[in-house]
Amino acid sequence: MMIRVQTADFDLNAELLQLRQGNPGIGAVVSFVGLVRDINDGEDISAMELEHYPGMTEKALEQIVVQAQARWDLIDALVIHRVGPLLPLDQIVLVAVATRHRGDAFAACEFIMDYLKTEAPFWKKEQTSDGARWVDARESDDQALQKWSSQTQAKDIA
Template sequence: MRIRVQEADFDVGSELAALRRGNPQIGALASFVGLVRDTNDGAGVCEMTLEHYPGMTEQALAEIVAEARRRWAIIDALVIHRVGRLMPSDQIVLVAVAGAHRGEAFAACEFIMDYLKTRAPFWKREVTPAGARWVDARDADDQAAERWREPGAD
């Protein structure tokens, strides 16, 4: 499991190559790259700043990946999340999961991303032509994460 929270951009190809390098058990690699959009909730976005609590954020991400490993037979996982000032089209996040089979890798990758959107302590501030605003959590993100809820879980 590899987790990084950083200001610097990342090279998707290099990161995926490093994740699978030298492991012949890997038969599938599923990944997701999130980007900064130039619009949100009907307003243009000039820039975005992501804030977090160092240490707390990495721990939350590690717990999300550990839960994915508990649910699916995955071989390895990578989460890179950027913080700081970002511009439209910049990469924000990379989630990659290596597994023996595609089904496990796809499911674990989607689970990690859904939980990252709802359970990781990041705060997003956008600058629009009308001024700066903090971005609230989305109901759609909560609904996406809810589908992974195990029966009997609180």
């Protein structure tokens, strides 16, 4: 498992190659790359700045991956999250999961991203034509997280 919080951009191809390199047991790699959009809630966004709590953020990301490892048979996982100033089209986050089978890879990647959006200590400030504004958590992110806890409850009942 590799967790990195950094200001520098990342090379998607190089990161995925490193994740799967040397392990012939890997049958699937699923990745998600999040990008800075130029519009949010109907307003033009000229830039964004991401802040985090060093040390605490990495531990939170690590715990999210550990939770995914407990649910699915992961061979490896990678989470890279950028901080600092970013512009539209810049890469923000990479979540990549390597497994034996695609079903585990898709589910684990989605799980990690859903938890990252709601549980990791990042703060986002957008620059709009009206000035800077802090971005609040989205109800849709909380709803995405709820599906995972309802799946756990269903497994516990069965």
